[in-house]
Amino acid sequence: MADERMQTGRGIKPVVGNTRLPRMTDMPPEPAAIGGKTLLMAAKPKADTGKTKRMPPPSTAVLRQTKTRPDMEAPKAKTAARAKDGYVRLRLRVTEGGRLTVVGAKAVEGELVEPKLQGALAYEAALGPRRIAAGGIPDVGEQRSFPDPKATLPEMKGHHVTELASYEVNVRVPKGAVKASELPKLEVALFRIKEDLPADAAVLAAAEPAPLGDQFQRELREVARLKGIKPDKLAKPVADQLKKAFK
Amino acid sequence: MADSVTQILNSGPPGAKLNIAVLGDGFAAADQTAYNTKVQELLLDGVFGRDYFYEDKSAYNIFRVNLISAQSGVSQRVYNENNTPSDASDDTIVSTTIKNTALGYIYSGSWAHCWLEGGAGTGQKVQDALDTWVPDYDLVVVILNEAGFGGCGGGGFQIVTLGSSWAVMAHEFGHGTGNLADEYCARPGSYTGGEPGAPNLTINTNRATLKWRQFVSPATPVPTGTGACADYNAAPKPAGWSNSDDAGLFEGGGTWSLGIYRPAVNCRMRGNSPPYCPVCYTRMKSNAEPFAQHTFQNVYAGDFNGDGKDDILVHSGNAIHIYRSNGSQLDVVFSAVERVPGSWQFTPGDRFFVGDFNGDGKDEVAVFNGTNWVMEYLGLLADDGANGLKLIARYDNSMPGWDFTPGDRFHVADFNGDGKKDLFVFNGSNWAIPYVGMLRSTGTGFALAKRYDATMPGWEMRPGDRHVVGDFSGDGKEDLWVFNGSNWSIPYLGMLRSNGTSLSMSKRYDGTMPGWQMRANDRHYVGDFDGDGKADLYVFNGTNWSIAYLGMLESTGSQLSMTRRYDGNAPGWQMRAHDMHWIADINRDGKADLFVYNHQDWTPEYLGTMISSGTDLVSAWKEDWVGEWNLGTVDRFEPCDFEGVGGRRDLIVHNTDWLGMIRATPTLSLRRIYHKWIHNYRYGRNW
Numbered sequence: 001m002a003d004e005r006m007q008t009g010r011g012i013k014p015v016v017g018n019t020r021l022p023r024m025t026d027m028p029p030e031p032a033a034i035g036g037k038t039l040l041m042a043a044k045p046k047a048d049t050g051k052t053k054r055m056p057p058p059s060t061a062v063l064r065q066t067k068t069r070p071d072m073e074a075p076k077a078k079t080a081a082r083a084k085d086g087y088v089r090l091r092l093r094v095t096e097g098g099r100l101t102v103v104g105a106k107a108v109e110g111e112l113v114e115p116k117l118q119g120a121l122a123y124e125a126a127l128g129p130r131r132i133a134a135g136g137i138p139d140v141g142e143q144r145s146f147p148d149p150k151a152t153l154p155e156m157k158g159h160h161v162t163e164l165a166s167y168e169v170n171v172r173v174p175k176g177a178v179k180a181s182e183l184p185k186l187e188v189a190l191f192r193i194k195e196d197l198p199a200d201a202a203v204l205a206a207a208e209p210a211p212l213g214d215q216f217q218r219e220l221r222e223v224a225r226l227k228g229i230k231p232d233k234l235a236k237p238v239a240d241q242l243k244k245a246f247k
Numbered sequence: 248m249a250d251s252v253t254q255i256l257n258s259g260p261p262g263a264k265l266n267i268a269v270l271g272d273g274f275a276a277a278d279q280t281a282y283n284t285k286v287q288e289l290l291l292d293g294v295f296g297r298d299y300f301y302e303d304k305s306a307y308n309i310f311r312v313n314l315i316s317a318q319s320g321v322s323q324r325v326y327n328e329n330n331t332p333s334d335a336s337d338d339t340i341v342s343t344t345i346k347n348t349a350l351g352y353i354y355s356g357s358w359a360h361c362w363l364e365g366g367a368g369t370g371q372k373v374q375d376a377l378d379t380w381v382p383d384y385d386l387v388v389v390i391l392n393e394a395g396f397g398g399c400g401g402g403g404f405q406i407v408t409l410g411s412s413w414a415v416m417a418h419e420f421g422h423g424t425g426n427l428a429d430e431y432c433a434r435p436g437s438y439t440g441g442e443p444g445a446p447n448l449t450i451n452t453n454r455a456t457l458k459w460r461q462f463v464s465p466a467t468p469v470p471t472g473t474g475a476c477a478d479y480n481a482a483p484k485p486a487g488w489s490n491s492d493d494a495g496l497f498e499g500g501g502t503w504s505l506g507i508y509r510p511a512v513n514c515r516m517r518g519n520s521p522p523y524c525p526v527c528y529t530r531m532k533s534n535a536e537p538f539a540q541h542t543f544q545n546v547y548a549g550d551f552n553g554d555g556k557d558d559i560l561v562h563s564g565n566a567i568h569i570y571r572s573n574g575s576q577l578d579v580v581f582s583a584v585e586r587v588p589g590s591w592q593f594t595p596g597d598r599f600f601v602g603d604f605n606g607d608g609k610d611e612v613a614v615f616n617g618t619n620w621v622m623e624y625l626g627l628l629a630d631d632g633a634n635g636l637k638l639i640a641r642y643d644n645s646m647p648g649w650d651f652t653p654g655d656r657f658h659v660a661d662f663n664g665d666g667k668k669d670l671f672v673f674n675g676s677n678w679a680i681p682y683v684g685m686l687r688s689t690g691t692g693f694a695l696a697k698r699y700d701a702t703m704p705g706w707e708m709r710p711g712d713r714h715v716v717g718d719f720s721g722d723g724k725e726d727l728w729v730f731n732g733s734n735w736s737i738p739y740l741g742m743l744r745s746n747g748t749s750l751s752m753s754k755r756y757d758g759t760m761p762g763w764q765m766r767a768n769d770r771h772y773v774g775d776f777d778g779d780g781k782a783d784l785y786v787f788n789g790t791n792w793s794i795a796y797l798g799m800l801e802s803t804g805s806q807l808s809m810t811r812r813y814d815g816n817a818p819g820w821q822m823r824a825h826d827m828h829w830i831a832d833i834n835r836d837g838k839a840d841l842f843v844y845n846h847q848d849w850t851p852e853y854l855g856t857m858i859s860s861g862t863d864l865v866s867a868w869k870e871d872w873v874g875e876w877n878l879g880t881v882d883r884f885e886p887c888d889f890e891g892v893g894g895r896r897d898l899i900v901h902n903t904d905w906l907g908m909i910r911a912t913p914t915l916s917l918r919r920i921y922h923k924w925i926h927n928y929r930y931g932r933n934w
Binding site for chain 2 (some may be wrong): 002003004005006007008012013014016017018019020021022023024025026028029031032033034037038040041042043044045046053054055056057058059060061062063065069071072073074075078085086087091096103104106108109110111112113114115117118119120135136139140141142143144145146147148149150151152153154155156157158159160161162164167168169170172190193194195196199215239241
């Protein structure tokens with residue numbers, strides 16, 4: 001397309017948008033046929049006598065407003081539509097040495113929005129080379145006592161921080177992305193976010209199939225990895241939760 | 248009484264929001280009201296009643312779980328701290344008094360023991376309660392029925408006593424959702440570690456590479472404060488400096504007094520009750536952004552507090568925000584998610600109509616939804632006395648004399664001249680015949696003044712009728728203009744005069760107006776361009792002729808006469824097919840002018856002003872950019888008066904992620920630009 005820019009000043013000619021169309025005149029318009037007929041509005045239209053699907057008769061009554069009102073009524077179909085989506089929240093325990101184990105699972109209805117790759121840790125869940133979920137986890141691995149408002153020692157004006165040898169995190173995977181039979185192939189990696197990822201990290205990650213740890217080598221450090229979930233090797237309550245969640 | 252759950256903040260499906268689960272321990276059946284009151288006080292009125300969390304309510308769900316403990320109060324443990332209360336290693340248990348509670352927490356009141364600890368099976372009981380009662384959780388708050396002070400956080404959990412405050416909780420949420428570090432300095436020593444990963448701490452004192460350099464004014468020295476837990480001491484603290492809202496580089500943070508730096512003198516991550524500093528606020532907003540799901544797609548201008556300056560209402564999904572204009576910037580004053588008292592439940596299909604419906608000098612909001620519920624709803628939202636809105640009237644499915652249907656189209660107009668805006672409503676698509684209703688505002692609701700079924704005086708209604716409003720007779724009552732260019736063999740324009748209770752045909756134009764041959768794509772803009780108190784007509788057609796035309800037709804009070812017609816060019820503006828117009832009063836002379844925008848017909852986009860002298864127009868424009876605003880195809884415009892100077896010379900320009908405040912005088916210029924969220928940083932910005 002040519003670089004067309006507006007010009008203003010004396011003598012600038014109008015832009016002709018469509019050479020096949022005429023210019024406006026003072027002549028009355030030629031009536032156009034609609035459905036083969038010339039339809040013209042009457043000078044004094046008569047009231048319509050149609051009988052189908054009409055509003056009830058008009059009324060000028062004022063509706064008294066009540067102090068409380070019921071909830072607005074949602075269509076039932078909406079709930080059914082939501083049930084088609086869904087995800088599974090996996091509760092994972094990280095223990096010393098970077099060991100990851102599943103300690104709980106629950107299916108949740110509705111859409112899943114992935115958190116940004118920001119926080120203390122990032123996670124990536126993958127089936128082979130296919131990433132199925134990723135996100136940030138803000139606060140892990142420590143326990144903090146609230147500052148003492150009547151502190152007798154300076155340090156008690158702050159948190160008493162205890163590093164935890166073991167902690168738990170939630171990882172969410174879309175239900176449709178992994179079948180129960182694929183759980184033994186599901187890998188979940190946890191990374192420490194050493195420094196902030198680029199603001200568009202999630203977009204970059206989505207566009208790039210390479211594992212997060214490879215894409216963001218400088219920013220991420222792997223701290224734990226779960227290589228496959230084998231329900232038969234888990235405690236029965238957890239195995240049952242997994243079966244139910246991925247049913 | 249059985250255990251139960253109540254969702255006390257309902258922003259959306261759990262997978263699309265950050266979910267906070269609140270559990271209680273040691274609350275027996277008789278204590279449940281006290282527990283509910285505490286949850287309200289801490290969470291809804293406290294944390295979510297203020298600054299960041301108030302703004303971003305729509306990113307969060309809160310589930311209040313009522314667990315019935317067999318006994319009231321929690322178990323107690325007494326430690327012998329051996330006179331070293333900050334060192335737990337030498338402590339011994341003196342006594343433990345166990346109570347039968349839902350979760351089994353034990354309160355000790357010992358700082359070094361996190362004030363409290365779990366009992367046998369507490370972890371599993373908490374997990375079972377969460378699995379049973381909440382669909383999902385990101386943050387967990389456990390409230391203990393214990394009067395003593397205390398709280399223990401970490402890993403997205405915070406367990407607090409009744410003695411805890413909302414401010415400490417908000418600080419803890421900074422850890423829990425933002426991965427923010429503490430900014431206080433309780434330890435006397437010097438930090439010796441590497442660069443912290445948290446966004447609000449650093450050991451870097453180089454301004455050029457400082458991770459929050461975007462928020463530090465060049466006039467602020469870096470470092471700004473040095474020494475143990477420093478205040479601003481590199482120079483005299485400037486007048487107007489805000490300890491929480493201005494950023495610099497202050498020594499002390501991460502509990503250390505020296506060797507590490509924080510961004511503000513006293514942010515929430517240091518002092519709990521101040522708001523988050525720019526660095527922490529930005530991180531919190533950024534983290535919550537995918538869950539808040541705010542956009543600037545749906546923006547409505549109106550003076551909601553009656554100060555003469557137009558504010559804006561932003562609607563995103565199931566949330567609304569009101570941002571107050573001070574003349575040159577916007578600040579959030581109202582945030583509501585899911586519903587407002589009354590009650591109106593917000594959904595994406597809500598359509599808002601702003602006007603002073605009760606004549607109090609402040610704008611109210613009529614809201615209609617014909618798509619998201621099993622029936623149609625019309626509501627009236629009015630000032631709640633606290634900068635917000637509450638529902639004062641709602642019509643479910645119908646009101647006397649009008650049965651709402653999805654195709655109802657509303658127009659705000661004071662058709663009876665009583666100073667209260669009313670509504671014209673037209674439906675041409677959902678019934679066997681078209682209808683026009685005149686809904687009179689009573690100030691507290693609406694009542695049908697008159698309904699026209701299929702015909703109005705001198706006008707046979709058709710589905711393609713298009714309406715505009717304006718007082719062409721100059722009697723103080725706004726009239727109805729109706730055009731139909733598609734359902735008849737020739738186009739028609741009718742001027743229907745309102746007497747306050749009904750309409751009469753003042754003049755109908757069949758095919759032609761004086762000096763104007765009507766065509767299907769004529770577009771009409773009503774405004775008093777000659778300032779005589781009678782609304783006139785601008786008419787534009789860019790597609791039905793070989794060149795574009797713009798007509799200025801003056802109202803005589805009962806009909807129109809051609810004042811000026813521009814064929815192809817208006818003075819200072821080359822007209823093209825896709826010119827879009829909005830009525831304005833740019834030079835505040837009481838004569839209606841036009842804003843004009845074209846993003847389709849030229850290589851760059853053009854935004855212009857067309858100022859009326861009463862008989863003529865003079866145009867000016869900006870090409871491609873207005874200040875920092877890069878004009879684009881997705882931009883939408885809301886003419887208004889955010890400056891409060893009178894007239895209508897301002898524009899709110901907006902698209903999904905950006906919102907700008909444009910002033911048209913003396914030339915088009917950008918006053919403010921906001922990205923993703925509206926926040927007035929003292930220095931810098933969030934992109």
